[in-house]
Amino acid sequence: MNGRPVIDMRGIVTRFGANVVHDGIDLSVTRGEVVALVGGSGTGKTTLLRHIIGLTRPAAGDVSIFGAPLFSGSINEQRTRRRRFGVLFQHGALFSALNVAENIGFPLRELRIASKDEIHNLVALKLAMVELEPATALLMPAELSGGMIKRVALARALALEPELLLLDEPTAGLDPDRSAAFVELVRSLQNQLGLTVVLVTHDVDTLAALATKIAVLADRRIVSYASLEETMEVDHPFIDRFFRGPHGRRALARSGGDH
Numbered sequence: 001m002n003g004r005p006v007i008d009m010r011g012i013v014t015r016f017g018a019n020v021v022h023d024g025i026d027l028s029v030t031r032g033e034v035v036a037l038v039g040g041s042g043t044g045k046t047t048l049l050r051h052i053i054g055l056t057r058p059a060a061g062d063v064s065i066f067g068a069p070l071f072s073g074s075i076n077e078q079r080t081r082r083r084r085f086g087v088l089f090q091h092g093a094l095f096s097a098l099n100v101a102e103n104i105g106f107p108l109r110e111l112r113i114a115s116k117d118e119i120h121n122l123v124a125l126k127l128a129m130v131e132l133e134p135a136t137a138l139l140m141p142a143e144l145s146g147g148m149i150k151r152v153a154l155a156r157a158l159a160l161e162p163e164l165l166l167l168d169e170p171t172a173g174l175d176p177d178r179s180a181a182f183v184e185l186v187r188s189l190q191n192q193l194g195l196t197v198v199l200v201t202h203d204v205d206t207l208a209a210l211a212t213k214i215a216v217l218a219d220r221r222i223v224s225y226a227s228l229e230e231t232m233e234v235d236h237p238f239i240d241r242f243f244r245g246p247h248g249r250r251a252l253a254r255s256g257g258d259h
Protein backbone atom coordinates (compact mmCIF):
# COMPACT_ATOMS: atom_id res chain seq x y z
CA MET A 1 0.00 0.00 0.00
CA ASN A 2 3.00 2.26 0.53
CA GLY A 3 3.28 3.33 -3.11
CA ARG A 4 -0.45 3.88 -3.51
CA PRO A 5 -1.69 7.39 -2.75
CA VAL A 6 -3.96 7.84 0.27
CA ILE A 7 -5.84 10.51 -1.70
CA ASP A 8 -5.95 10.72 -5.47
CA MET A 9 -7.99 13.44 -7.18
CA ARG A 10 -8.09 13.69 -10.96
CA GLY A 11 -9.63 16.37 -13.17
CA ILE A 12 -11.80 17.89 -10.46
CA VAL A 13 -14.26 20.50 -11.72
CA THR A 14 -16.50 22.29 -9.19
CA ARG A 15 -19.28 24.69 -10.06
CA PHE A 16 -21.83 26.48 -7.90
CA GLY A 17 -24.23 27.92 -10.50
CA ALA A 18 -22.13 30.15 -12.73
CA ASN A 19 -19.28 30.20 -10.20
CA VAL A 20 -16.54 27.83 -11.41
CA VAL A 21 -14.39 27.17 -8.33
CA HIS A 22 -12.13 24.34 -9.55
CA ASP A 23 -11.33 23.72 -13.19
CA GLY A 24 -9.20 20.61 -13.58
CA ILE A 25 -7.58 19.92 -10.21
CA ASP A 26 -5.26 16.94 -9.74
CA LEU A 27 -3.96 16.17 -6.26
CA SER A 28 -2.22 13.07 -5.00
CA VAL A 29 -1.27 12.63 -1.35
CA THR A 30 1.10 9.88 -0.25
CA ARG A 31 1.00 8.09 3.11
CA GLY A 32 2.65 10.02 5.94
CA GLU A 33 2.59 13.35 4.12
CA VAL A 34 1.29 16.57 5.66
CA VAL A 35 -0.21 18.62 2.85
CA ALA A 36 -1.27 22.23 3.40
CA LEU A 37 -3.88 23.71 1.07
CA VAL A 38 -3.38 27.45 0.76
CA GLY A 39 -4.97 30.07 -1.46
CA GLY A 40 -6.89 33.32 -1.37
CA SER A 41 -10.36 33.55 0.12
CA GLY A 42 -12.92 31.70 -2.01
CA THR A 43 -10.39 29.67 -4.01
CA GLY A 44 -12.12 26.48 -2.88
CA LYS A 45 -9.86 25.03 -0.19
CA THR A 46 -12.68 23.95 2.12
CA THR A 47 -14.67 22.66 -0.86
CA LEU A 48 -11.68 20.52 -1.87
CA LEU A 49 -11.62 19.02 1.65
CA ARG A 50 -15.36 18.37 1.36
CA HIS A 51 -14.76 16.54 -1.95
CA ILE A 52 -12.15 14.33 -0.26
CA ILE A 53 -14.62 13.20 2.39
CA GLY A 54 -17.59 12.99 0.05
CA LEU A 55 -19.66 15.79 1.61
CA THR A 56 -19.78 17.60 -1.74
CA ARG A 57 -19.49 15.92 -5.11
CA PRO A 58 -17.56 17.63 -7.90
CA ALA A 59 -19.29 18.34 -11.24
CA ALA A 60 -16.57 16.29 -12.95
CA GLY A 61 -13.48 14.32 -12.02
CA ASP A 62 -12.63 11.39 -9.78
CA VAL A 63 -11.74 11.15 -6.10
CA SER A 64 -10.16 8.00 -4.66
CA ILE A 65 -9.16 7.47 -1.08
CA PHE A 66 -7.19 4.50 0.23
CA GLY A 67 -6.98 3.22 -3.33
CA ALA A 68 -10.72 3.05 -4.08
CA PRO A 69 -13.16 5.50 -5.68
CA LEU A 70 -14.98 7.38 -2.94
CA PHE A 71 -18.45 6.06 -3.60
CA SER A 72 -17.48 2.56 -4.81
CA GLY A 73 -18.34 -0.71 -3.10
CA SER A 74 -21.16 -1.77 -0.82
CA ILE A 75 -22.54 0.43 1.97
CA ASN A 76 -20.42 -1.63 4.38
CA GLU A 77 -17.24 -1.03 2.40
CA GLN A 78 -18.01 2.70 2.25
CA ARG A 79 -18.62 2.73 6.01
CA THR A 80 -15.31 0.95 6.64
CA ARG A 81 -13.53 3.49 4.45
CA ARG A 82 -15.31 6.28 6.34
CA ARG A 83 -13.80 5.04 9.59
CA ARG A 84 -10.28 5.49 8.22
CA PHE A 85 -10.37 9.29 8.23
CA GLY A 86 -11.08 11.91 10.88
CA VAL A 87 -12.08 15.52 10.30
CA LEU A 88 -11.59 18.64 12.37
CA PHE A 89 -14.08 21.12 10.93
CA GLN A 90 -13.61 24.88 10.95
CA HIS A 91 -14.33 26.26 14.48
CA GLY A 92 -14.44 22.74 15.92
CA ALA A 93 -18.15 22.17 15.18
CA LEU A 94 -18.85 20.45 18.51
CA PHE A 95 -22.44 19.47 19.34
CA SER A 96 -23.44 22.20 21.78
CA ALA A 97 -25.99 20.05 23.64
CA LEU A 98 -23.48 17.26 24.33
CA ASN A 99 -20.70 17.40 26.90
CA VAL A 100 -17.05 16.84 26.00
CA ALA A 101 -17.11 13.08 26.63
CA GLU A 102 -20.28 12.67 24.58
CA ASN A 103 -18.79 14.72 21.75
CA ILE A 104 -15.60 12.64 21.65
CA GLY A 105 -17.51 9.36 21.96
CA PHE A 106 -20.06 10.34 19.31
CA PRO A 107 -18.40 8.56 16.32
CA LEU A 108 -18.06 5.39 18.41
CA ARG A 109 -21.69 5.46 19.52
CA GLU A 110 -22.88 6.27 16.02
CA LEU A 111 -21.16 3.20 14.59
CA ARG A 112 -22.22 1.02 17.54
CA ILE A 113 -18.79 -0.58 17.66
CA ALA A 114 -18.02 -0.23 21.36
CA SER A 115 -19.73 -0.86 24.69
CA LYS A 116 -20.43 1.94 27.19
CA ASP A 117 -17.34 0.98 29.24
CA GLU A 118 -15.12 0.80 26.18
CA ILE A 119 -16.33 4.23 25.05
CA HIS A 120 -15.66 5.62 28.53
CA ASN A 121 -12.08 4.28 28.42
CA LEU A 122 -11.48 5.45 24.87
CA VAL A 123 -12.71 8.95 25.70
CA ALA A 124 -10.27 9.10 28.65
CA LEU A 125 -7.46 7.96 26.37
CA LYS A 126 -8.27 10.53 23.68
CA LEU A 127 -8.52 13.34 26.26
CA ALA A 128 -5.03 12.44 27.50
CA MET A 129 -3.81 12.29 23.91
CA VAL A 130 -4.84 15.90 23.31
CA GLU A 131 -3.43 16.88 26.71
CA LEU A 132 -6.69 17.80 28.45
CA GLU A 133 -7.47 17.06 32.10
CA PRO A 134 -9.83 14.11 32.78
CA ALA A 135 -12.29 16.53 34.48
CA THR A 136 -12.79 18.25 31.09
CA ALA A 137 -14.95 15.27 30.10
CA LEU A 138 -18.00 16.65 31.92
CA LEU A 139 -17.80 20.23 30.63
CA MET A 140 -20.17 21.58 27.98
CA PRO A 141 -18.73 23.19 24.80
CA ALA A 142 -19.91 26.65 25.98
CA GLU A 143 -17.61 26.31 29.00
CA LEU A 144 -14.48 25.71 26.90
CA SER A 145 -11.84 28.17 25.69
CA GLY A 146 -11.06 28.37 21.95
CA GLY A 147 -7.95 26.24 22.40
CA MET A 148 -9.87 23.58 24.36
CA ILE A 149 -12.58 23.42 21.68
CA LYS A 150 -9.92 22.65 19.06
CA ARG A 151 -8.44 19.94 21.29
CA VAL A 152 -11.81 18.30 21.93
CA ALA A 153 -12.59 18.46 18.20
CA LEU A 154 -9.21 16.86 17.52
CA ALA A 155 -9.92 14.13 20.08
CA ARG A 156 -13.24 13.45 18.34
CA ALA A 157 -11.51 13.36 14.94
CA LEU A 158 -9.09 10.76 16.36
CA ALA A 159 -11.81 8.68 18.07
CA LEU A 160 -11.87 5.98 15.39
CA GLU A 161 -8.06 5.86 15.15
CA PRO A 162 -7.95 7.16 11.60
CA GLU A 163 -5.01 6.94 9.21
CA LEU A 164 -5.97 10.18 7.50
CA LEU A 165 -6.68 13.42 9.33
CA LEU A 166 -8.29 16.45 7.66
CA LEU A 167 -8.03 19.81 9.39
CA ASP A 168 -9.90 22.93 8.24
CA GLU A 169 -8.19 26.05 9.60
CA PRO A 170 -6.96 24.28 12.75
CA THR A 171 -5.41 27.39 14.31
CA ALA A 172 -7.89 30.06 13.19
CA GLY A 173 -9.05 32.20 16.10
CA LEU A 174 -6.28 31.08 18.49
CA ASP A 175 -3.77 33.52 19.93
CA PRO A 176 -0.13 32.92 18.86
CA ASP A 177 0.82 30.90 21.99
CA ARG A 178 -2.23 28.64 21.84
CA SER A 179 -1.80 28.28 18.10
CA ALA A 180 1.85 27.22 18.49
CA ALA A 181 0.91 24.71 21.22
CA PHE A 182 -1.86 23.23 19.07
CA VAL A 183 0.45 22.92 16.06
CA GLU A 184 3.02 21.18 18.26
CA LEU A 185 0.32 18.75 19.45
CA VAL A 186 -0.73 17.94 15.88
CA ARG A 187 2.90 17.47 14.89
CA SER A 188 3.61 15.09 17.74
CA LEU A 189 0.42 13.05 17.14
CA GLN A 190 1.13 12.90 13.42
CA ASN A 191 4.55 11.50 14.24
CA GLN A 192 3.40 9.04 16.88
CA LEU A 193 0.43 7.74 14.91
CA GLY A 194 2.00 7.92 11.44
CA LEU A 195 -0.95 9.97 10.19
CA THR A 196 -1.41 11.38 6.73
CA VAL A 197 -2.70 14.94 7.15
CA VAL A 198 -4.37 17.44 4.82
CA LEU A 199 -4.99 20.86 6.29
CA VAL A 200 -6.40 24.15 5.10
CA THR A 201 -4.62 27.13 6.58
CA HIS A 202 -4.11 30.86 6.14
CA ASP A 203 -1.31 30.81 8.66
CA VAL A 204 2.31 30.68 7.47
CA ASP A 205 3.51 29.69 10.97
CA THR A 206 1.23 26.65 10.93
CA LEU A 207 2.27 25.43 7.53
CA ALA A 208 5.96 26.15 8.10
CA ALA A 209 5.81 24.00 11.26
CA LEU A 210 3.77 21.13 9.82
CA ALA A 211 3.62 20.83 6.05
CA THR A 212 5.80 18.48 4.04
CA LYS A 213 4.10 19.76 0.88
CA ILE A 214 2.06 22.83 0.00
CA ALA A 215 -0.69 22.90 -2.61
CA VAL A 216 -1.38 26.45 -3.75
CA LEU A 217 -4.88 27.07 -5.13
CA ALA A 218 -5.23 29.98 -7.52
CA ASP A 219 -6.83 30.61 -10.89
CA ARG A 220 -9.19 27.62 -10.25
CA ARG A 221 -6.26 25.21 -10.25
CA ILE A 222 -3.34 24.03 -8.15
CA VAL A 223 -0.60 26.32 -9.41
CA SER A 224 2.15 24.77 -7.28
CA TYR A 225 2.46 21.51 -5.33
CA ALA A 226 5.84 21.26 -3.68
CA SER A 227 7.88 21.60 -0.49
CA LEU A 228 8.04 24.98 1.22
CA GLU A 229 11.51 25.66 -0.19
CA GLU A 230 10.39 24.84 -3.74
CA THR A 231 7.12 26.77 -3.36
CA MET A 232 9.12 29.85 -2.41
CA GLU A 233 10.83 29.73 -5.80
CA VAL A 234 7.56 29.77 -7.77
CA ASP A 235 6.74 33.01 -9.49
CA HIS A 236 3.05 33.70 -8.81
CA PRO A 237 1.37 36.81 -7.39
CA PHE A 238 -0.43 34.89 -4.61
CA ILE A 239 2.77 33.09 -3.54
CA ASP A 240 4.56 36.41 -3.58
CA ARG A 241 1.98 38.05 -1.29
CA PHE A 242 1.49 35.07 1.00
CA PHE A 243 5.09 34.04 1.61
CA ARG A 244 7.06 37.16 0.82
CA GLY A 245 4.79 39.70 2.52
CA PRO A 246 5.87 40.96 5.96
CA HIS A 247 3.84 38.34 7.89
CA GLY A 248 5.13 35.48 5.75
CA ARG A 249 8.73 36.60 6.03
CA ARG A 250 8.50 36.91 9.84
CA ALA A 251 6.89 33.49 10.14
CA LEU A 252 9.48 31.84 7.92
CA ALA A 253 12.30 33.48 9.88
CA ARG A 254 10.73 32.12 13.13
CA SER A 255 10.50 28.62 11.66
CA GLY A 256 14.25 28.73 11.11
CA GLY A 257 14.01 28.66 7.31
CA ASP A 258 16.37 31.09 5.65
CA HIS A 259 14.11 31.90 2.71
Ligand SMILES: Nc1ncnc2c1ncn2[C@@H]1O[C@H](COP(=O)(O)OP(=O)(O)OP(=O)(O)O)[C@@H](O)[C@H]1O
Nearest residue numbers: 016019021039040041042043044045046047048200
Ligand atom coordinates in the same frame (compact mmCIF):
# COMPACT_ATOMS: atom_id res chain seq x y z
N1 LIG B 1 -22.70 25.12 -0.92
C1 LIG B 1 -22.32 26.15 -1.68
N2 LIG B 1 -23.20 26.78 -2.49
C2 LIG B 1 -22.81 27.81 -3.27
N3 LIG B 1 -21.56 28.30 -3.31
C3 LIG B 1 -20.64 27.71 -2.53
C4 LIG B 1 -20.98 26.61 -1.67
N4 LIG B 1 -19.85 26.23 -1.01
C5 LIG B 1 -18.87 27.04 -1.43
N5 LIG B 1 -19.34 27.93 -2.34
C6 LIG B 1 -18.55 28.96 -3.04
O1 LIG B 1 -17.39 28.33 -3.56
C7 LIG B 1 -16.25 29.17 -3.42
C8 LIG B 1 -15.19 28.45 -2.63
O2 LIG B 1 -15.58 28.32 -1.28
P1 LIG B 1 -14.65 27.67 -0.17
O3 LIG B 1 -15.32 27.87 1.13
O4 LIG B 1 -14.28 26.30 -0.58
O5 LIG B 1 -13.35 28.59 -0.31
P2 LIG B 1 -12.12 28.72 0.66
O6 LIG B 1 -10.92 28.79 -0.21
O7 LIG B 1 -12.14 27.64 1.68
O8 LIG B 1 -12.40 30.15 1.29
P3 LIG B 1 -11.98 30.83 2.71
O9 LIG B 1 -10.48 30.88 2.71
O10 LIG B 1 -12.59 32.19 2.61
O11 LIG B 1 -12.55 29.97 3.81
C9 LIG B 1 -16.75 30.46 -2.79
O12 LIG B 1 -17.00 31.37 -3.83
C10 LIG B 1 -18.04 30.04 -2.11
O13 LIG B 1 -18.93 31.11 -2.06
